[in-house]
Amino acid sequence: MTRTATRPAGSRASADRLARLLNLVPYLLARPGIEIAEAAGDLGVSERQLREDLELLWVCGLPGYGPGDLIDMAFDGDRVTITYDAGIDRPLRLTPDEALALVVALRMLVETPGVANREAVERALAKIENAAGDLVGAPVAVQLAGDTERAETLRATVERGRALRITYYTAARDETTERTIDPLRMLSVGGRAYVEAWCRRAEAVRMFRADRIDAVTELDEPAVVPPQARAHDLTGGVFRPAPDLPLITLRIGRGERWITEYYPCERVEAGEGDRWLVSLRVTDLGWARRFVLGLGPEVTVVAPAELAEQVRAQAVAALDAYASPAPASPEPAPAP
Template identity: 45%
Template structure:
C-alpha cells in the first residue's frame, strides 16, 4: 500500500533534511518535522527499504538510527531539497504579506526574511507577488512580549485601553492563544480582574510585562476559542442564550455568536444555543423580554429570575 499523500511528502523531504543534519537526535528531528518520535521511527523504517530500481542492498537508502541519532550513508540521489512550485510560492508570499499587515501577528523582520528566501528560491519572476516595502521592519516590543508569553506559557501584566469606556486599566492575564481577524491581532487570555476569558486587541495594549509565573487559565476556558467580533471591549460580560427557530433572524441583527451550527441541524425545530455579549443586566432583561419567551437565558440564573419578575409585574398591570 502506498503511503498517504501527507506522509509521502514528508518522506520525500526527510532524506535531504537528514543529509544536511548528520547525527541529529531523533527527538529533535521529530520536533522539527512536527511528528512524534514513534512516527518518525516508522518513517525511517520505511525509508530504509526504499531506493533505486534493482532493490539490491547497494541501491537502497542507507540510514542508521538505532542509537537515537540519524545518520545518512547513501541518499539514492535524494540529497537535493524539493523546490516550491510557482503556485506554492505565490500562496506563501501572499499569506506572509497578509500577516505583515496585521499588527503583532508575526515578527516582522522574520517574516521579511522568509519572503526574501522564498523569492530567492523561486527566482526573481515571483518577486512581484510580495508587493512593495512598507518601511519599518522593527517589531513592536510590546507585541513581541505578548507573543513570547504565549509561546512560553507565562502570565502577563498589561495596561489596556478600552475604547468603549475610554479608560486604561491594569490587568494580570493568563495567555491562551492568539487570534487574527479583520486585520487585527488579539490575545485570548483569562483575565483575573474580570474572572473570565477576554480578547485584548494588540494595538490597544499600552504595555506588557512577562511575569515570573506560569500561565494558568482554568481548563474549561481553553476549550473553545472566543470570537473577536464579540469581544472588542474585554470588560463586557456575556451570556448563553437559547433561540427558537422562529426568531433565528436575530443572528443577523445582533452581536450573537452561535455555539452550534444554525443551519443543517439534525432537528430543525430544536432551539439554537448562542453567546450574547451585553452592556448591562437591565439591557439584557429588556432584550429577552422583547421576544416573549422565544429567546431564553441559559447561563445567568440571576438575570433569568429578574426577567421572570419583570414579566410577572407587567402582566399584573393588566388585571
C-alpha cells in the first residue's frame, strides 16, 4: 500500500496490544511462575504495560463471563502463573455458522476503504474460505453502504498514487466546482465512502464524499502531498466544529430533539414547555438556512438575526410562489 494506507497511531497501538494479548497466555502457560520483569523484557514492553495487560486479561474469557469462564492467574510477589486459560490452549474449531460469519466479516473488511495491509486480510480470508469448503459458495454478497462504483474507482486510483481532477458538488454552498486533488487515503465514515486529499484549489486537506464527485479524471502525474498536510482525526466524525464557524441557536420542539444526537451541539437547554434551546456550529449560513427550512414549523431561529431574516425571506418567497396562479395553457389551434 502507499502512504494513503497509513493508520493513526492509536489504531496501531490497539492492534499491537491485541496481538500481544493473544500471545501472552500461551507465553505464560509455557513459563509458570515467571517474573514480570523478565516477561516484560521478552515481550518488549514496560512492566507497567505488562501489568495493565494482565489486568485486562483477567476480564477476558468465554461467553457467559462468570468466574469459571474468565482467564485466571496467580501472583506470588513479582511472579505470575496462569491458573485457568479459558480454553485458549486448545486448537480453534469453528462451527459452520461461525465460519460463515467470519468469512462475511473478512469480506466486509476487504471492501472497507482505507484498510491497511489489505493483502494480509485477503490471505487470511483465502485460508478460512479453503477450510470452510462448501460454505464459500453460500449466497452472501458483501457491500458497504455508500460503496458505489465511483468509490471503487477512487479506491483503485488512490492505491496507484495518482493525482485526480474532479468535479465536486459542495452541499454546504450548493455549488459545483472543478478541483485537482492529491489523495492521501480512502476511508468509510458513517456508512459513506470518502477520499481525503490535498486540494490544490483550497491549499488544504479536504474530505470529498464519493457520491458527490460527479466526474473524476486520473492524471498522468503522481499525487504530491505537501509535507505540512496531515490526515484528520475522524474519531468524532467528519464535521469538526471550530470556534471561527458561525454559531446558530434554535428553539426546537419535541419532534426535532434528534438534532442533539445527530449533530455536535455546544449547548442544549430546556426552555418553556417541551421546547429546547440548541446552539451548534455550522459550515456557513447558507447551509443553515436550508437546514432550518427542512425541519418544519416547530423550529424557530433565535440567533443570529441574519439567519432568521434569510429563513423568513425564503419562506415568504415560497408562499408567494404557491399563491400565484399557474399560467394558463394555450388553447390548441382549431383543426383546418
